[in-house]
């Protein structure tokens with residue numbers, strides 16, 4: 001793959017079947033940028049999104065040899081209900097809504113507009129025909145334009161969420177040597193809620209809400225980002241079973257679902273009585289559960305259970 005830098009802002013690449021493609025140079029590329037990462041470019045593809053075309057390079061890079069272990073402390077992280085992330089050191093990582101009030105209002109108006117345009121188009125169809133986006137049929141130009149506008153606003157939100165996620169995971173990987181997170185098994189959770197018509201899932205609405213928020217925060221992607229960022233800094237990410245972490249008092253170990261009331265955790269063991277931020281309590285439990293890790297990345301050797309093969313101390 002012939003990648004050339006034309007000037008400070010532009011590069012050019014020869015793509016099979018397409019020819020020469022110019023692109024805005026935004027990142028150091030291995031094997032091209034002098035003093036950039038060591039490695040090589042193994043592929044490229046063009047991607048169209050709501051903002052236009054992008055080029056994505058697939059690269060192989062060598063991680064620089066690490067001379068010393070990460071000096072930072074360990075931390076447990078809970079994907080909070082009331083905050084985006086709660087840490088076992090008592091801090092939180094939060095963010096503003098991805099869209100401003102004005103942008104949300106704009107999106108709402110566009111969605112109403114698209115519904116109106118769909119309805120106009122549906123007139124003249126046989127009665128009882130389901131309305132909605134006509135499958136496999138061309139949509140009107142006006143409707144297509146509205147869809148494109150909706151797509152742009154959603155893409156703005158997505159880009160801001162990804163940006164926050166990158167900044168936050170970089171900061172966490174810089175700060176902590178061992179990051180302990182819940183093993184949420186997200187694809188399973190998303191699938192399990194719906195059930196079938198004969199056997200509908202239980203608490204569908206609640207789970208759907210939970211799934212939406214999981215997808216919204218894109219927790220799984222955040223964990224993946226932390227895994228490679230930690231590995232590059234001599235740290236590691238460990239996943240632990242999530243069961244009970246939000247219902248158990250981190251101080252005395254007493255487990256009671258009633259102890260958690262929204263944002264607040266109040267231990268129901270009369271001998272303990274600890275009370276505080278529920279998500280922080282969960283984060284501390286998660287950090288303590290590192291001994292029962294189900295998977296890890298980095299130089300940690302982790303077995304299926306703590307009894308058989310305890311992880312080496314951080």
Ligand SMILES: [Zn+2]
Nearest residue numbers: 249252267272
């Ligand atoms: Zn307690």
